[in-house]
Amino acid sequence: MMARRWVAETLFDGVRLAFEADAVLHDSTTGHHRLELIENSVFGRMLLLDGAVQVASADEFVYHEMMAHVPIIAHGAVRDVLIIGGGDGGLAEEVLKHRQVESVLQVEIDASVVELSRSHFGMFNAAAFADPRWRVEIADGAAFVRGTDRRFDVVLVDSTDPSDTSAALFTEAFYADVGRCLRPGGIVVAQCGVPFLQEAGFRGSMQALARVFDTVSCYIAAVPTYFGGHLALGWGSHGRAALDADVDTLSRRAANACRDTRYYTSEVHRAAFALPRYIDTALNEAVAAR
Numbered sequence: 001m002m003a004r005r006w007v008a009e010t011l012f013d014g015v016r017l018a019f020e021a022d023a024v025l026h027d028s029t030t031g032h033h034r035l036e037l038i039e040n041s042v043f044g045r046m047l048l049l050d051g052a053v054q055v056a057s058a059d060e061f062v063y064h065e066m067m068a069h070v071p072i073i074a075h076g077a078v079r080d081v082l083i084i085g086g087g088d089g090g091l092a093e094e095v096l097k098h099r100q101v102e103s104v105l106q107v108e109i110d111a112s113v114v115e116l117s118r119s120h121f122g123m124f125n126a127a128a129f130a131d132p133r134w135r136v137e138i139a140d141g142a143a144f145v146r147g148t149d150r151r152f153d154v155v156l157v158d159s160t161d162p163s164d165t166s167a168a169l170f171t172e173a174f175y176a177d178v179g180r181c182l183r184p185g186g187i188v189v190a191q192c193g194v195p196f197l198q199e200a201g202f203r204g205s206m207q208a209l210a211r212v213f214d215t216v217s218c219y220i221a222a223v224p225t226y227f228g229g230h231l232a233l234g235w236g237s238h239g240r241a242a243l244d245a246d247v248d249t250l251s252r253r254a255a256n257a258c259r260d261t262r263y264y265t266s267e268v269h270r271a272a273f274a275l276p277r278y279i280d281t282a283l284n285e286a287v288a289a290r
């Protein structure tokens with residue numbers, strides 16, 4: 001009998017989560033990452049970068065719906081969206097479900113992630129990659145926001161956890177450049193890890209956001225493949241109007257774009273900002289220390 005192959009996620013010190021690989025579809029080293037693609041009987045097709053799970057076909061809807069629909073529906077009149085990272089295409093797919101969105105520019109550093117995802121994750125990204133409103137640029141997201149004079153209504157930072165490649169995407173300097181790229185009323189949402197396991201990083205991101213934006217918050221989602229409790233999505237905006245939109249306004253706006261969601265509802269949208277006390281305390285302390 002063939003030995004079973006288990007692929008262990010090596011993201012956290014002292015904890016290892018392993019997935020059985022029914023098949024290893026790809027394993028290579030790009031200029032930026034070790035890139036692995038496996039099939040797992042529970043989570044489906046999974047992409048790992050440098051030993052950290054990035055996306056799984058079975059639960060990608062949770063993360064992508066919450067990262068896309070919360071700021072877009074809260075804003076109410078989004079035309080142009082910038083995605084930093086997100087090379088698997090799942091986030092772009094959710095963003096493009098909004099008919100009022102005119103353009104999605106994706107700035108991803110690793111072309112191999114985009115190419116591999118194009119050929120292996122068509123089940124969730126085919127519509128995005130075929131959409132004429134979507135465009136990808138292979139570049140460092142931090143350098144892009146520093147240099148561009150384009151303006152966006154929403155910026156989504158769909159990055160790997162901090163590493164040599166992505167550390168700049170969690171800094172005050174980066175958020176300041178993002179702030180400059182936002183039109184009035186604009187919103188940035190950034191993946192800020194799992195606070196239970198990555199509290200220092202979560203506090204650092206919140207503090208950096210608070211040094212740039214007058215309105216800073218965070219909302220949570222339960223992503224089964226992201227081990228360790230809630231995933232935090234950091235929010236920064238100038239002004240509170242979008243953050244405070246009530247559930248009736250949200251459900252009116254969601255009625256067109258979000259009919260087929262599997263996680264997002266306008267009630268979940270509002271409830272996601274109700275934080276467990278350990279996350280709320282970390283957020284408030286980080287903001288107070290800005």
Ligand code: SAM
Nearest residue numbers: 054085086087108109110113140141159160166
């Ligand atoms: N949802 C995922 C997670 O947190 O597990 C993130 C998925 S997405 C595949 C992350 C992407 O961010 C990767 O494709 C990676 O290449 C990209 N990335 C990392 N650093 C970047 C940078 N400095 N500029 C642009 N993209 C970057």
